Amino acid sequence: MTASTDPVKITTKEDGNAFFDKFDTFLFDCDGVLWLGNYLLPNTIEFLNKLESLGKKVFFVTNNSTKSRETYKKKFASFGVDVKIEQIFTSGYASAIYVRDFLKLQPGKDKIWVLGEAGIGEELATMGFEHLGGTDPRLNESFNPNESPFLKDGLDPNVRAVIAGLDHEINYHRLAITLQYLREGENKVKFIGTNIDSTFPQKDHILPGAGSVIASVACSSGRTPIYCGKPNMNMLNSIVSAAKLDKSRVCMVGDRLNTDIRFGHEGKLGGTLLVLSGIETEERALAITEEYPRPNYYVGKLGDIYQLTK
Amino acid sequence: MTASTDPVKITTKEDGNAFFDKFDTFLFDCDGVLWLGNYLLPNTIEFLNKLESLGKKVFFVTNNSTKSRETYKKKFASFGVDVKIEQIFTSGYASAIYVRDFLKLQPGKDKIWVLGEAGIGEELATMGFEHLGGTDPRLNESFNPNESPFLKDGLDPNVRAVIAGLDHEINYHRLAITLQYLREGENKVKFIGTNIDSTFPQKDHILPGAGSVIASVACSSGRTPIYCGKPNMNMLNSIVSAAKLDKSRVCMVGDRLNTDIRFGHEGKLGGTLLVLSGIETEERALAITEEYPRPNYYVGKLGDIYQLTK
Numbered sequence: 001m002t003a004s005t006d007p008v009k010i011t012t013k014e015d016g017n018a019f020f021d022k023f024d025t026f027l028f029d030c031d032g033v034l035w036l037g038n039y040l041l042p043n044t045i046e047f048l049n050k051l052e053s054l055g056k057k058v059f060f061v062t063n064n065s066t067k068s069r070e071t072y073k074k075k076f077a078s079f080g081v082d083v084k085i086e087q088i089f090t091s092g093y094a095s096a097i098y099v100r101d102f103l104k105l106q107p108g109k110d111k112i113w114v115l116g117e118a119g120i121g122e123e124l125a126t127m128g129f130e131h132l133g134g135t136d137p138r139l140n141e142s143f144n145p146n147e148s149p150f151l152k153d154g155l156d157p158n159v160r161a162v163i164a165g166l167d168h169e170i171n172y173h174r175l176a177i178t179l180q181y182l183r184e185g186e187n188k189v190k191f192i193g194t195n196i197d198s199t200f201p202q203k204d205h206i207l208p209g210a211g212s213v214i215a216s217v218a219c220s221s222g223r224t225p226i227y228c229g230k231p232n233m234n235m236l237n238s239i240v241s242a243a244k245l246d247k248s249r250v251c252m253v254g255d256r257l258n259t260d261i262r263f264g265h266e267g268k269l270g271g272t273l274l275v276l277s278g279i280e281t282e283e284r285a286l287a288i289t290e291e292y293p294r295p296n297y298y299v300g301k302l303g304d305i306y307q308l309t310k
Numbered sequence: 311m312t313a314s315t316d317p318v319k320i321t322t323k324e325d326g327n328a329f330f331d332k333f334d335t336f337l338f339d340c341d342g343v344l345w346l347g348n349y350l351l352p353n354t355i356e357f358l359n360k361l362e363s364l365g366k367k368v369f370f371v372t373n374n375s376t377k378s379r380e381t382y383k384k385k386f387a388s389f390g391v392d393v394k395i396e397q398i399f400t401s402g403y404a405s406a407i408y409v410r411d412f413l414k415l416q417p418g419k420d421k422i423w424v425l426g427e428a429g430i431g432e433e434l435a436t437m438g439f440e441h442l443g444g445t446d447p448r449l450n451e452s453f454n455p456n457e458s459p460f461l462k463d464g465l466d467p468n469v470r471a472v473i474a475g476l477d478h479e480i481n482y483h484r485l486a487i488t489l490q491y492l493r494e495g496e497n498k499v500k501f502i503g504t505n506i507d508s509t510f511p512q513k514d515h516i517l518p519g520a521g522s523v524i525a526s527v528a529c530s531s532g533r534t535p536i537y538c539g540k541p542n543m544n545m546l547n548s549i550v551s552a553a554k555l556d557k558s559r560v561c562m563v564g565d566r567l568n569t570d571i572r573f574g575h576e577g578k579l580g581g582t583l584l585v586l587s588g589i590e591t592e593e594r595a596l597a598i599t600e601e602y603p604r605p606n607y608y609v610g611k612l613g614d615i616y617q618l619t620k
Contacts, residue, residue: 143478145515168453168482175480175518179509183516198529199489205455206493208485212530219508219525220518 007274007285010299016309019297023270024249025057027239029230030072031064032255032278033302036203040079041277043303048081050306058087059239061252063195063229063259065092065165065210068122089239091194091210091229092120095163097238098228100127103161103190111158115178115217116165116194116210124163132156133177135169143173150177155184164217164225165194166210175216182221191221195229197259201278230254231262236269253302255279257292265293277301317584317595320609326619329607333580334559335367337549339540340382341374342565342588343612346513350389351587353613358391360616368397369549371562373505373539373569375402375475375520378432399549401504401520401539402430405473407548408538410437413471413500421468425488425527426475426504426520434473442466443487445479453483460487465494474527474535475504476520485526492531501531505539507569511588540564541572546579563612565589567602575603587611 010016028034034044051058060072060083067075069088076083099105099112107128114120114134121134133139138149145151162181167174181189193214200209214225228234240247248270254260255278264272274285274295285298299305320326338344344354361368370382370393377385379398386393409415409422417438424430424444431444443449448459455461472491477484491499508521524535538544550557558580564570565588574582584595584605595608609615 145512145517151515170485171481172478172518175522176515179518179522180515198532202455205461205486205490207455208482208489208526208530212485212489212526215529216518216522216526220522222508 005296007295008297009282010297010305010308013308016305019273019305020051020054020056020309022249023056023251025059025243025245025251026051027059027061027250027252027264027269029254029256029260030060030062032201033253033275035079036201036277039203041301041303043306045079045081046310047302047306050309057243057245059089059243060087061089061230061235061239061263063091063197063210065090065095065119065194065229066117066168067092067119068126069093070122071119086242089235090119090123091235092116092163092165093123094228094232094235094238095120095165095192095194096123096127096129098192098226098234099124099129099161099163099190102234105129105160109158110160111156113159113162113178113181113189114164115174115213116163116167117169120163120165120194132159133174139173139177140169140171141173143171143176145176148173148177151180155180159184159189161190161192162217163192163194164210164214166200167213170213175220178217179220182217182223186223191223191225193218193225193227195259196227197229197256199279201255206279230259231266233267236263236267257284257295261293261295271296274298275301315606317605318607319592320607320615320618323618326615329583329615330361330364330366330619332559333366333561335369335553335555335561336361337369337371337560337562337574337579339564339566339570340370340372342511343563343585345389346511346587349513351611351613353616355389355391356620357612357616360619367553367555369399369553370397371399371540371545371549371573373401373507373520375400375405375429375504375539376427376478377429378436379403380432381429396552399545400429400433401545402426402473402475403433404538404542404545404548405430405475405502405504406433406437406439408502408536408544409434409439409471409473409500412544415439415470419468420470421466423469423472423488423491423499424474425484425523426473426477427479430473430475430504442469443484449483449487450479450481451483453481453486455486458483458487461490465490469494469499471500471502472527473502473504474520474524476510477523480523485530488527489530492527492533496533501533501535503528503535503537505569506537507539507566509589511565516589540569541576543577546573546577567594567605571603571605581606584608585611
């Protein structure tokens, strides 16, 4: 199956069962696919239970860096879904892996400046990395260069990387200190972005995403980050290798063409399923464009497949 | 004189006097040229007094939209410099003029959403425009889509433009509501950026500038703003026309090649002077590149010319 085939809309019981038969493993994006913020989409749990009953492997691959894998596990539990931490991959976790395994920064010695929420710092801490910034409440104070505890005595010379991602507490203080570290230059301080998503779809509203936070410090610093989330292949390689997957039998399920579907397409997975419960429209799913690949399958929402096949 | 001539560094009394003789009118950028934040650069007042004693006309043309012209007048007064409001042009004022004269929005009917500080809203108010957002303290509250007074009852249908600029109170609430208005689309809500400056040089530190705030909402919305500050020609045309200037006898003085010097160059003014007291270096001033024009003159800081010619 190639991306040049017309996308198949799953509309019948037969479509749904054929879809299940084609794959052994499903990688799910979360926001926009399983839920919108704290609103669980209808029949999501039934759909996941159906996969379990069919003996399928399931992983959750999210570009949301605001929560750690541990916190995601709790979020699943709050919806009554029991998920192991090894089934969860976040862009914050992928960024921490990148810093440790690719940049070879050393826990206990090298530090990381974080523009982002708890999900990044918690993954770094799990690996033994000290981080600065992030959710430190002193960053909630108004910025004054002469008074900021992050600047008045100079920058921390052990900071060797900036990881930037979605931050609902974005403010001038955080942006200003992040800029100071980025101005140290590529040789001294590397620049990592968790993910490119420009928006963050929630129930009823499309809100600013990680990409729009990173865009601000990329602009002020004149630097371009390395992105670690989907569609970057680092994340896919970790999953495939950890779970010993046959890529031809893996389906990526997501709500974004330029991250999720590209991730599955460029990763040469067996197939991709686009759900329209997040950011995309049927028109865009069917469009032939250089901007993003087309999905192999699409459907309004995951629960529709459950309804068709129950 | 063309930009292909090597830039002349003003180093002697003769250089300084020849520079004065060549022009009748001087347009000054402010931040990085006259002062850095609240720090007045040495001999700035003496330099301005010298121009006055020589009978030169002087205008102040700043991309800083955080203050209104009225507030700038007070800032000059606090440094002991008496400046008329007609001598001051800000990017916030230029944006308000653009909304009124080019977009033809109607005071009393059409409203403007502001992502930025008091200097934009005050200029809009002077023209009779109602604006939303800006420094409204309710935007300092944490963002919740169901509780935000700017969103819970829907968007204001009379908002016809977004003006975005530097905002030291940038937060997720402001970014999220700005995005909602921008998502209304180009036909309904126009998108104006005050100025492109990615950084905001202050004493001892380079801080995030308007461009980096605008970059965030440009990214989330997928839209590109119209910029009204330097080097946009709207601002220059207003000044030249209001003061009936002979452009060949006008010199633009600034600290940025890609805004100030480009402004003078593309505006076909008689000449440009780059000062190195802000963002640029001598190396960049002398470089031949497609990125920005070279200045006709350059000097460490304005006060150096005063020292040479006193």
